[in-house]
Amino acid sequence: MAQTSVQSINDIVKYLEEKNLLPIYFLFGDDNFSVESALSILQKKIEHLILSAFDKELINAEKTTELNNIIDLLYSFPFGGGKKLIIIKNFEVIKDKKPLVDYINNYSNFSILVIIYNGSLSRNDLSKEPYVSLLKNGFLFEAKVLKGEELVLWFVTLAKKNNFEISQENARTIIEIVGEEKSLLEMHLQKFITFSQGKKLSLNELIKLSSQTKQYSVFDLLNSLGKGDKPKSLLIANNLLDNGIDIIAILNMISKFILTIAYSMEFRSQKVSDKEAAKKIEMSEYFYQKCKEAKFFLNADKLENASRALLNADLSIKSTSMDSKTILQVLITELLTNVSKNPFET
Structure with missing residues (x-):
């Protein structure tokens, strides 16, 4: 059945087992932290399927990048006999994106293509190719910037995954001090974990760790x-x-x-x-x-x-x-x- 809505980048975990790997993962959105995190998780999950260093390639696209050349790489058989991974970053700068449509409709079974698009796609963008075909096949994953309570819950959940306890109220305070950048929040969480040594930190301790510079906050x-x-x-x-x-x-x-x-x-x-x-x-x-x-x-x-x-x-x-x-x-x-x-x- 054709996909009708863009999936959240958090849904990528549904498609990381060998039995249900996708041939194409198109990651985009304004939350760069989530895009990079998803890419890292994807790479770790499939690294055991890539049997040769020659079967993994990262391409930083430029305006002159020819998609046809990349597609030729996707169709070439892996050196190690396992899977081949091709990652394209900065996809938005490529002028001619039409060749991707043909590949979506006739993709290689032994290659995995990951595309990173910096920024969001408008409704108008999604009505055009190659995004129509990507959406239809369920290959689009969007990383939206979390705000307000969604960001608070994300931080609390991240802390829990790292065996660190923090209340929603305290998490909200930390976000107000540190800001809404996920990478900074993650960095501060690691600081809390190191400082706590397994003990629960008070709000004052969290604030001191979050806001201190050499002298003032x-x-x-x-x-x-x-x-x-x-x-x-x-x-x-x-x-x-x-x-x-x-x-x-x-x-x-x-x-x-x-x-x-x-x-x-x-x-x-x-x-x-x-x-x-x-x-x-x-x-x-x-x-x-x-x-x-x-x-x-x-x-x-x-x-x-x-x-x-x-x-x-x-x-x-x-x-x-x-x-x-x-x-x-x-x-x-x-x-x-x-x-x-x-x-x-x-």
């Missing part, structure tokens, strides 16, 4: 901003940049910080509990409470001013040659401008 910056402490905020911001934290990551955390403060003011007026409020905006209760403590910004005028400052910083990154330290210095100065008296300040 992004959370230290948010805390100092929330207090309106400009000198310390500038010191921490420079330290973060010096220790390799990207300015985009810093801006994203400050933006999330300001937005959460705005939410907290609304929830405060509605007398919504911290736990319920954090759940409504899919955020850890820990981070939500930290935002509530940011007294300097508990004022509508200051929040509006902060939004303008963040927009200006974003525009500076995209349209000027201004260095990161200068952009952050200007941002912090604008953020901590006393627009009006804060009713929560004492």
Whole structure:
């Protein structure tokens, strides 16, 4: 029966046993981590079927790459008599993709073709060849970027597979500190496992391991901003940049910080509990409470001013040659401008 929808890249595990191996695996999507992980799993699963080093080839495609030449390799008999594995990366740059359609309809029984396409495919793309034929035969696997609770569950599951226990609430907090990049989350998980030595880590221990640089963390910056402490905020911001934290990551955390403060003011007026409020905006209760403590910004005028400052910083990154330290210095100065008296300040 013809396939009618694109399969998740997680479904690739259904097709890795020798009895149900596919002749073609087309892996694509915006989640590069999942694509590379799937490729690694696939290679490990079938390596025992490849009996000669000459029967495995990785091709980094270019605009001038001829698919017909690769298809000739797929049809040539394996040196070792087992299976042949051909991996094509950067498939999206190949100009003439038509030869793949013929191969899909008349593939080699002893060859396995893995194609890596960087990025997503639109609905319009999927209505054209070779994607129509790939979809019809069940050879397409998409790696979508996980967000929100899906990413939290992925991290909890990954931890469980590595015999490390972490609650969904703590996982949510770690993601807010580290960010949503799976490779970074996996790296931090390995750090937790090494540090824990088989013991369960507290939330404070997890936070310390997740956010520490040589001296300060992004959370230290948010805390100092929330207090309106400009000198310390500038010191921490420079330290973060010096220790390799990207300015985009810093801006994203400050933006999330300001937005959460705005939410907290609304929830405060509605007398919504911290736990319920954090759940409504899919955020850890820990981070939500930290935002509530940011007294300097508990004022509508200051929040509006902060939004303008963040927009200006974003525009500076995209349209000027201004260095990161200068952009952050200007941002912090604008953020901590006393627009009006804060009713929560004492």
